[in-house]
Amino acid sequence: MTKKLxxxxxxxxxxxxxxxxxFVLYPIVAVVYYSFTDYxxxxxxxxxxxxxxxxxxxxxxFWQALSHSLIYLIxxxxxxxxxxxxAIVVNRKLPGIxxxxxxxxxxxxxxxxxxxxxxxxxxxxxxxINGTLLSLGILKEPIQWLAEPAYTLPIAMMLTTxxxxxYYMMVFLAGLQNxxxxxxxxxxxxxxxxxQKHRHVSIPGLRPQITFVAVISSLAALxxxxxxxxxxxxxxxxxxxxxxxxxxLWRQAFRLNHAGFASAIAMVLLVITLAFSIMNIRILERGxxxx
Amino acid sequence: MRxxxxxxxxxxxxxxxxxxxxxxxxxxxxxxxxxVVTVEVPGEVQVTTVVEEVLVTPTPGPNPEAVIEGxxxxxxxxxxxxWLSPTFNDYIKSTIARFQEAYxxxxxxxxxxxxxxxxxLRNAFAAGNAPDVINLSISEGWxxxxxxxxxxLPLDDVVPQSAIDMYFPNxxxxxxxxxxxxxxxxxxxxxVNLVNRQIYDQTGLTIxxxxxxxxxxxxxxxxxxxxxxxxxxxxxxxxxLLAQMTYEGGVQVxxxxxxxxTFDSPEAVAWLQLYVNMVKDGTVDKTVLVTDQDxxxxxxFTTGQAAFYNTxxxxxxxxxxxxxxxxGYLAVVPAPVGKSGVVGKGLxxxxxxxxxxxxxxxxxxSQFFTNPRxxxxxSKIVAIYPSTPASYDDPFFSAxxxxxxxxxxxxAKDAVSKLADIVPTVPHKADVNEIVLQAIQQALxxxxxxQQALSDAVASANALLP
Numbered sequence: 001m002t003k004k005l006x007x008x009x010x011x012x013x014x015x016x017x018x019x020x021x022x023f024v025l026y027p028i029v030a031v032v033y034y035s036f037t038d039y040x041x042x043x044x045x046x047x048x049x050x051x052x053x054x055x056x057x058x059x060x061x062f063w064q065a066l067s068h069s070l071i072y073l074i075x076x077x078x079x080x081x082x083x084x085x086x087a088i089v090v091n092r093k094l095p096g097i098x099x100x101x102x103x104x105x106x107x108x109x110x111x112x113x114x115x116x117x118x119x120x121x122x123x124x125x126x127x128x129i130n131g132t133l134l135s136l137g138i139l140k141e142p143i144q145w146l147a148e149p150a151y152t153l154p155i156a157m158m159l160t161t162x163x164x165x166x167y168y169m170m171v172f173l174a175g176l177q178n179x180x181x182x183x184x185x186x187x188x189x190x191x192x193x194x195x196q197k198h199r200h201v202s203i204p205g206l207r208p209q210i211t212f213v214a215v216i217s218s219l220a221a222l223x224x225x226x227x228x229x230x231x232x233x234x235x236x237x238x239x240x241x242x243x244x245x246x247x248x249l250w251r252q253a254f255r256l257n258h259a260g261f262a263s264a265i266a267m268v269l270l271v272i273t274l275a276f277s278i279m280n281i282r283i284l285e286r287g288x289x290x291x
Numbered sequence: 292m293r294x295x296x297x298x299x300x301x302x303x304x305x306x307x308x309x310x311x312x313x314x315x316x317x318x319x320x321x322x323x324x325x326x327v328v329t330v331e332v333p334g335e336v337q338v339t340t341v342v343e344e345v346l347v348t349p350t351p352g353p354n355p356e357a358v359i360e361g362x363x364x365x366x367x368x369x370x371x372x373x374w375l376s377p378t379f380n381d382y383i384k385s386t387i388a389r390f391q392e393a394y395x396x397x398x399x400x401x402x403x404x405x406x407x408x409x410x411x412l413r414n415a416f417a418a419g420n421a422p423d424v425i426n427l428s429i430s431e432g433w434x435x436x437x438x439x440x441x442x443x444l445p446l447d448d449v450v451p452q453s454a455i456d457m458y459f460p461n462x463x464x465x466x467x468x469x470x471x472x473x474x475x476x477x478x479x480x481x482x483v484n485l486v487n488r489q490i491y492d493q494t495g496l497t498i499x500x501x502x503x504x505x506x507x508x509x510x511x512x513x514x515x516x517x518x519x520x521x522x523x524x525x526x527x528x529x530x531x532l533l534a535q536m537t538y539e540g541g542v543q544v545x546x547x548x549x550x551x552x553t554f555d556s557p558e559a560v561a562w563l564q565l566y567v568n569m570v571k572d573g574t575v576d577k578t579v580l581v582t583d584q585d586x587x588x589x590x591x592f593t594t595g596q597a598a599f600y601n602t603x604x605x606x607x608x609x610x611x612x613x614x615x616x617x618x619g620y621l622a623v624v625p626a627p628v629g630k631s632g633v634v635g636k637g638l639x640x641x642x643x644x645x646x647x648x649x650x651x652x653x654x655x656x657s658q659f660f661t662n663p664r665x666x667x668x669x670s671k672i673v674a675i676y677p678s679t680p681a682s683y684d685d686p687f688f689s690a691x692x693x694x695x696x697x698x699x700x701x702x703a704k705d706a707v708s709k710l711a712d713i714v715p716t717v718p719h720k721a722d723v724n725e726i727v728l729q730a731i732q733q734a735l736x737x738x739x740x741x742q743q744a745l746s747d748a749v750a751s752a753n754a755l756l757p
Contacts, residue, residue, distance in 0.1 A: 041435075042417055043441075043443060126596050233584050234583055235581055254409075256721050
């Protein structure tokens with residue numbers, strides 16, 4: 001019996017493939033090409049071979065930006081911990097609990113630029129945070145929070161966490177509600193206290209969600225830009241204290257007009273994010289097989 | 292057919308009402324025309340029907356504002372402005388309408404771009420659809436940036452001398468690239484310091500005591516901090532630090548033949564040391580000091596948190612709109628002058644892209660927007676200053692100032708006539724500026740000796756030279 005090849009499924013795929021080819025594949029190929037050129041966007045690219053990559057390896061600000069991006073990954077475990085905690089808190093049948101869930105979710109639907117500007121105003125020398133700390137006697141003089149290199153990255157990470165925690169809380173909440181109640185009953189019969197109940201039932205039950213959040217939030221952390229841009233007024237922080245790899249890419253491409261060099265940075269970022277994604281998928285597959 | 296038509300005559304009569312020739316002063320207004328169709332049918336009653344009424348522009352007569360010859364028929368050009376909409380929509384649209392009366396048949400498509408102007412423009416050049424006529428900033432050095440890339444049209448051989456003579460020579464001669472002109476000088480600003488008297492007067496100083504030179508700022512900031520607890524709202528020109536060094540510090544940034552950078556001279560170190568001292572004394576807002584966005588500094592002042600801020604009188608409107616309570620306490624003083632003795636360079640220009648399909652129409656539009664009449668009309672609606680001496684002959688400029696925005700009006704012509712771009716053309720300007728910015732931050736915030744920071748920066752910058 002011979003199989004008859006049908007074209008119909010492929011015809012249905014063509015529109016999606018075209019969109020992917022134009023908006024994903026072509027840009028990737030173009031960036032690979034530009035990374036070997038001297039390109040200023042407004043003038044045609046000139047082939048320079050490996051010069052951009054050699055320059056990148058010798059560029060101290062690139063390594064500083066890369067280290068900041070890796071430090072930024074701290075937001076991932078922080079987000080997972082806080083989101084699970086919040087999900088457990090709101091996973092109760094209490095009056096008005098829906099309102100609390102909605103409140104925690106609001107930052108997730110707020111624009112990161114608007115939120116960044118709001119935080120910048122709060123952290124201003126004469127902002128509400130200094131005002132509160134001064135009135136409580138904790139500070140004697142206002143601190144220029146965003147002008148202190150030591151604070152730039154932690155503040156941006158705090159902002160990313162604040163923005164994301166509500167969204168990931170909903171993911172974990174959905175996961176918690178899928179865990180059979182019988183497992184908690186069995187844990188109680190076995191003498192588990194509240195902490196042990198979550199340690200031995202909730203956390204293992206949330207494993208797929210934890211993996212998902214770990215992948216998504218770590219990729220987002222590696223690509224952080226909006227928070228840095230808005231908090232530092234486009235400078236990247238004093239002494240490059242808030243410059244991450246995507247921010248450095250943007251600065252090179254759109255401030256200094258080095259689109260070729262920026263493409264080389266993009267290629268390095270692509271390799272890193274690809275490695276992260278593969279690693280996370282492997283972990284996910286291993287976890288699924290174990291289950 | 293009995294009712295055979297012997298003839299069908301369609302006559303369109305155009306009855307012009309108020310059809311006066313356009314005069315030199317009164318622009319021709321569109322007039323209403325009545326289109327009438329008359330149908331004659333033999334043996335029957337003649338029927339006349341008014342079909343429609345339309346607006347048309349009468350054929351233009353000689354127009355003194357039409358000074359560019361050879362404007363292409365049916366040209367369609369695009370004009371980009373920087374951050375003028377929606378506030379000045381009426382002005383821009385009415386000026387374009389007047390232009391189209393002077394040069395009938397030219398279509399102008401106007402777009403205003405704001406925070407993303409530079410990104411949009413670069414992308415437009417890359418995509419091959421850049422605007423024909425572009426509003427570029429002189430103060431940010433955009434004209435020389437784009438001209439050195441060969442993206443702007445050289446004007447020397449295509450603009451008649453009579454049009455060139457309309458401008459202050461110092462403004463026409465700004466941002467030359469290899470001695471070639473690439474810009475029509477547009478509206479100018481006069482740098483002033485806006486003073487918040489609610490804070491400033493607490494120091495016991497009078498407005499007359501405000502420093503006349505940059506050297507006087509550290510002492511003033513120290514007094515303000517000690518008496519009022521507020522920080523000075525001073526911003527480095529982060530996007531063009533070499534220019535700031537040149538004007539404020541009297542620094543020669545590159546040697547005469549352009550083969551080596553020299554911005555580690557004693558003058559440059561002294562200039563940097565002034566800011567290092569202010570940071571060490573804790574008298575300046577550090578966030579504002581190194582931001583590249585003027586709005587950050589302006590916002591701090593507008594919210595009533597700073598004693599003074601260096602800006603143009605045109606931005607007083609921001610204070611009035613956002614904090615009317617502060618507006619009543621404003622004073623305006625001339626901006627302190629640096630060691631160069633030059634107050635500053637011009638503000639805005641209009642250029643034409645190199646490969647425009649309609650060079651004459653584009654030049655005509657650029658010249659039209661910067662002619663004395665257009666400039667004067669613009670000055671009347673916002674505190675900007677014309678680049679054309681003839682505009683100042685209008686009584687508007689000789690009238691005594693009423694509003695605080697008009698404080699600079701009496702001396703505006705003199706001030707604008709002295710604006711000058713004294714910064715030499717610097718190769719790899721954006722890269723060198725980035726090197727200088729990093730070095731300055733090291734000195735300001737990382738305790739690196741200013742001499743060491745600048746010498747290291749000069750070494751890095753020299754490595755970029757051939």
